[in-house]
Amino acid sequence: AQRVTQPEKLLSVFKGAPVELKCNYSYSGSPELFWYVQYSRQRLQLLLRHISRESIKGFTADLNKGETSFHLKKPFAQEEDSAMYYCAPIHNNDMRFGAGTRLTVKP
Amino acid sequence: NAGVTQTPKFRVLKTGQSMTLLCAQDMNHEYMYWYRQDPGMGLRLIHYSVGEGTTAKGEVPDGYNVSRLKKQNFLLGLESAAPSQTSVYFCASSYSGENSPLHFGNGTRLTVT
Numbered sequence: 001a002q003r004v005t006q007p008e009k010l011l012s013v014f015k016g017a018p019v020e021l022k023c024n025y026s027y028s029g030s031p032e033l034f035w036y037v038q039y040s041r042q043r044l045q046l047l048l049r050h051i052s053r054e055s056i057k058g059f060t061a062d063l064n065k066g067e068t069s070f071h072l073k074k075p076f077a078q079e080e081d082s083a084m085y086y087c088a089p090i091h092n093n094d095m096r097f098g099a100g101t102r103l104t105v106k107p
Numbered sequence: 108n109a110g111v112t113q114t115p116k117f118r119v120l121k122t123g124q125s126m127t128l129l130c131a132q133d134m135n136h137e138y139m140y141w142y143r144q145d146p147g148m149g150l151r152l153i154h155y156s157v158g159e160g161t162t163a164k165g166e167v168p169d170g171y172n173v174s175r176l177k178k179q180n181f182l183l184g185l186e187s188a189a190p191s192q193t194s195v196y197f198c199a200s201s202y203s204g205e206n207s208p209l210h211f212g213n214g215t216r217l218t219v220t
Contacts, residue, residue, distance in 0.1 A: 004149075006149075009147070031205075032205045032206055034208065034209075036209070043211045043212065043213050043214070044150075044197065044199075044209075044211040045211065046208040046209070049206075049208060051206055086149060086150065090204075090205050091205065092205075093138070093155060093157060093163070093204055093205070094152065094165070094166075095140070095152065095209065096152070096166070097142070097149040097150035097151070098149050099147055099148055099149040100149050
């Protein structure tokens, strides 16, 4: 069965510290991978996608096909990064979302 | 350009009542989706549509029906609401399939008593 796991429900770091939000997936086939973010009082929005190989707001995500992981990383967290983050693989029109990780960046 | 608009924003139903949630997008997107969000469970796909006149079941379709009569609209219906359907419902659309990002609405908070 298709499954995506974000093992940390809550993650708290201090401003300027590195942050890594973990995502592991179990999919038949090779899914495309996305990270979505929901800031307070805003709608869910795309943060980045693997196919674009991009860095958005200082975040990057590395796909490890061997470990089937797509962890989100940022070397120096900022207070405005506090939000809910969702990992989302998609394959054959079936996009599953992880349960999400709530990141809090403390001053 | 409003993007994805959901109505209503809030609703309270009694068990057994019916209602329809409306999702409208003005981006000419082919694909539309309905998700429900519950604490600790992320977003779960209810139904989706890959084009006007087509619908398909997602991960948790039971108790819901959908229709896509017009490309810009995707309706989610609850024929006989149950307390287990208390949730926040999100509509999303995308230009095409797997490489296209989803654009989300603001959500509808539904409570079934």
